[in-house]
Structures are given as structure tokens and as C-alpha cells.
Amino acid sequence: MLVPLAIRCFRDPQTFAANATATCWTDLLQQARSLGLTAQLHALFARHQLLQSLPETVQKHFAWGWRYYQKQRGSLFYELMQLEPFLGQADYPCLLLKGAAYQALGLTVSEGRLYSDIDLLVRRPQLTDCKDKLFFAGFFEPAISAYDKHFYLELSHENPPLYHVKRGTALDLHFALFPLAGRKKLNTELVFASASKIAGSCLQVPNLSYLYIHAAIHFFWQEEQHKLVKDLIDLDLLYGQLAEQNLLLQLLNDAQQFGALEPTVNTLLLVQSLFKRALPAEVTAKLVNSPYRRDVARALVLWQLGSGVRARLAGSLWYLRGYHHKMHWRALLRHVWVKGKLAWQQRHQPG
Template sequence: MRSAACERLIAVLKTPRQAEALDLAGWSELVASARAANLAGLLAERVAAAGITAPPEATRHLEAIRQLSRRQTQSVRWEVHGLQRALCCLGIPLVLLKGAAYAVSDHPVGRGRLFGDIDILVPRHTLGDVELRLMVAGWASAKTSPYDQRYYRRWMHELPPMVNVRRGTVLDVHHTILPLTSRHAPQAETIIRAASALPDLPAVRIPRPEHLLVHSIVHLLHEGELHNGLRDLFDIDGLLRAGAGEADFWPRVVEASRTLDVVAPVAFGLHLARHLLDSPIPPQVIEDLFNAAGGPASRLLTMLYTTALRPENEAAESAAATLARFAIYVRAHWLRMPPHLLLRHLAHKSIVRLRKDEPATDGRA
């Protein structure tokens, strides 16, 4: 069971007017929970949009986070222009994912969002040329050990993370949306072909709304690390609410989940959004997806995510949340790799950490 502070944060984000009943201590707790969940920017935007007057102490924090979010959005857009300059000569589509897509397309989900890195998707056969052009433009691999390089290039859905040597910006170059060893095998070409071009950035593309949603769900349910899990769930809720205004949105979501071979995770992701955030999803959509996936939502998995999706400060103090997160972490690894590769990978990570003579192989794997 989640704490009263977590429930209040979710309730205020869903219905901002509830914040009007809070005293100064309540506002302090609310802002602290939002910061711990990486949702302070979203809280600030929704409080401002609702015209709510917060105490001066809370207002200072919320306004500061709004300004930080806007500066980060500008920085992401500036970086995307740089990626356009670096890669346009290749004549390939450069598809933005997640936060970068929201920022550049001015999607409602991007308002108030804070960014950790930039994610792009390119055709797999172009990876060598893309990596070379990025290196020329000042990007370098953040992973230096031979094992890390082999791990990403042979098994994962992306190159090793790249860092700009001048600005420290982190770039993840994807060639698909799930590891090559995953039990699901989405074809990234489907997302790339359907993506929309931007008028002022000829090489840059934004995925279709249903593909943004599917990728956000798949990311949450396969990542294993949930420090931004509640934020990611609110991303999903925002994508659902924005897309639901289109007459054919739900049939496209169902078709995209089937085409990309991710029916089961999409079904559970939609179930989770409705269960935890009351997201407006037609029951028939979820029922059809679960029927196609071969069974109803797992009660155990629902319980684990309900327990695990909470702000970091609260999760760190809860034994139940710690256990739930560990179970989800193990499950994510099981989905990402077959048993023999998983055992080999985890054994290597354990040896490296015991020796402490080189960095851990991959904090997310």
C-alpha cells in the first residue's frame, strides 16, 4: 500500500484543485514527494494552469522547477538542431523518442518534464555511419570496457550511451525499442516509416501518437529500474489523454501493439494506467488486447507495480517497495535475455563489482 503522501500527489496531479485544501505543511510534503518522483515540473504546470495560489514558500520551489524545465526543453531543442546538422548528410530519418519527441513537437506531455538524456532511433544498418558522424561532432562512448561495448553491440537495442565531450549531454542511439535478445521482437522500421517529418528539421521525425504510447509502455515494463516509474506512468496517461481525441486512436493502438509484437506489455500497461491513474481507456480495448495476449492481467504483477511505483524517498524507506522493485528488476532481466545469456551477464557484473577494478557494466541492465 502506498503512503498518504504518494496518494495525495497522484490525487493533486489528477485534480489540481485538491491542493487548495492544503496547509503549509501539506504543500511542503506535496512538493517534496513530487521532487522525489521527478514530477515537480508536472505539478508546477498543473497548479499554474488551474490558477491555484500556493503559499510563497511552495511557489518559489514550483516556479524554479518550471523555469528549469523550460531551460531544459530549450537545451533539448538546441541539441536536436545539432544532431540534424551532424547527421543530415547521411540522408536517413532521425526519429526522436520519449522526452526529446515531446519537447521538439511541443507535446502536452513535455510541459514541466525534466530530461535526463536524448533518445533517437535510426535504421540499424546505418549505425556505423551514424556513430562516426556523431564522433566527428563531439560525441564519445560513455562505456570503455570491451565487455560493455560487446554487450551493447551484440545484445542490446542501442549503441553504448554517448556523451558530448563539451556539454556532457547524454545521447542514446537506438536501432529498435527492445533488446535483440528480448522475448518480443518489434520491428523498428514500422515506427521509422510512419514517423512524421518536421518542417524546419528535414532529417528529424516524430513517431505517430500510438507509437509514442507503445514505446512509453514498453520502456516502463521492460526497464527494470523504477526511479522514474511514476513519472513514466504519468507520461503514459498524458499520451492516452492527448491521443484519445482522435477518432481512430484506439484501433491504431491495438494494431500497433500487434504489428510491433508487444500485445502483452501494452495490454498490461494500459491496465496499469487505468488501475493506478484512472486513465480514460475503453474497457473493450484492454479486454481485446488481453484476449490476444492469452490471458487476463496478472494480479501478482499488478500488486508489485502498485507497491513499487512511488517517489524515491518513500520507496527507499519501504521494505515492501524494495522487495517489489527487486522482483520487477529480476522480471525485466528475464524478459530482456534468455537464461544462459542472463546468467553469463550477471556473473560478469558480480565479478566486476567484487574486484572493484573497473566500472560496473551497466546500471540499467
């Protein structure tokens, strides 16, 4: 099994730093730059008190990445502060998700992690009111086709992306954790029930279990291929904090109640095999005997980490599998037909 350098590094940074050649460092820095992992590598080696022992050139690259991350982190907290006066008027919970939640909680996974947008979750009945409040905060929704609007609100799990009129900040307003067309019957209400308020803020965050479950769903039930390594590293870091707090059995219990044991079980197995993590015996027993194991799907992940024909074939199958999870076949056929028709009309418009 070919394991990418970044995963080998996060798996055992001491061994990696002790044995890495100049070529190895060069390849790692190139991979890190392409995946947006440079600042996370800086944080990794700093946590293990190895930063000062690295080659000087490597330290410089990590320092550049860290400075960029600090700028992004400051921008994120500034954006969240701008939301406070408007969302503070809401009489319903507004939950941060993904990177914004990691940062708000100060999780290990947030150290050096870059973000591209702010993810917010509200209950579906409050979606319109929340959009109105965000409008007065300076966010707008670009014009899209009637079908795309229908797709987002009836088949997806979020509103069309919102953008700040001056700062260009992107905000994804979710009302579920997975597309409705996937028919996964996820109990989103449990996410709200588990949430806690951020000190001094009107915003809330899901508990650690649901942050992992959301990351697992995003990884295992969707079609994205270009961020597999980055997403696996996020899952490993989240796993590490769950393990430190003895919450792995609680994680499996929460995943079962929520309806997402399949992605949770299989991402834990991937973390175990790729990062060589020693799961507690009782957790291992549950994973070994789980009817939600998907050995073929995990093999597709591992094959994509390699190169050549097998990796390309695995990527194609992963893409098709992801859409199979996101949309039942009738919705998928209609989606392909309508989008194809709209694309054809755009290409053949006069002038």
C-alpha cells in the same frame, strides 16, 4: 491501495488543490523535487487555471522549477540545432525518442518534463555511419571493456552512450526499442514506417502510438524502480492525448503488430485504475478479455507504491522480473559471470 500524492494530484488537480493541507503541500513538494516533477506540476495547475489560487509558497516553488525547466528546454533545442548540419547529410531516417520527441511534437507530457539525455533511433545497418556523423558533431564514445562493447551491440538495443566533448551532452543512439537479448521479436521497422518529419528539420519522430508503446515497454518490461511514479504520470499524459484524438483502438492495433501488446494492455489498465480514467467501452472490452493481462505484475507495481516489507519484496521481484524480460537465461548467466569476474579482477589488481 496507497496512491502517492503526485498521482493523486495529476488524477484530479481541482480536488487536490481544494482539499490540500499545508502538510499535504509540503509532502507533495518534497516528492516532486525527488522525482523531478516540480515543473510538471506547475504546468498541470496552469493547464487547469489553478496556479494563481495555490498558496504563495507553493507557487514560488513551482516557479523555480519552471525556470529550471525552461533553461533545460532551451538547451535541448540548442543541442538539436547543432545536430542538424551533420545528421542532415544522412540519407536514412533519424528518429527522436522519449523526451526529445515529446518536446519536438509539443505534447502535453513535455510541459515541465526534464530530460537527462537525447535519444535517437536509426536502423542497425546505419549505426556506424550515424556514429561517424556524430563524431564530427563533437560526440565521443568513452573507452569500455570488450565485453561491455559486445553487450551493447549484440545484446542490448543501443550503442554505448555518447558524450559531447565540450558540452558534456549525453546522447543514446538506439537501433531497437528493447534489448535484443530479451528475444521479444519486436517489429522496429513499423516505427520507421509510422514516423513523420519535424517541420524545418532533418529529424523525424514516431507517431503517438509508438511513443506510448515505447514508454510502456520501458515501464513494464524493465527493472527500474526509482521512477515508477514519474513513468506512470508520463503514461497517463500520453494516454490523455491518445484519448483526445480517438487513437486508443489504433494504439492496440499498433501494439499488436509491433509485438508489444503485453506492456500496452497492462499500462493502460494501470492508468485506468490509478488515475481513474474512463476508457471507451470498446477499449475496456479488449483489455478485460485480453490474454496479455498480467494481474500479478500490476499488483507488484501497486505494492511498490506503498511502504514496508511488502513494498521491498515487490521491488525485489520487480527487479528480477525486469531482467528476466531483458535477457534470456543463458545470456543473463553469462552476463552475471563475466561482470562478476571483471569486478573481482579490478578489486585485486596490484597497486
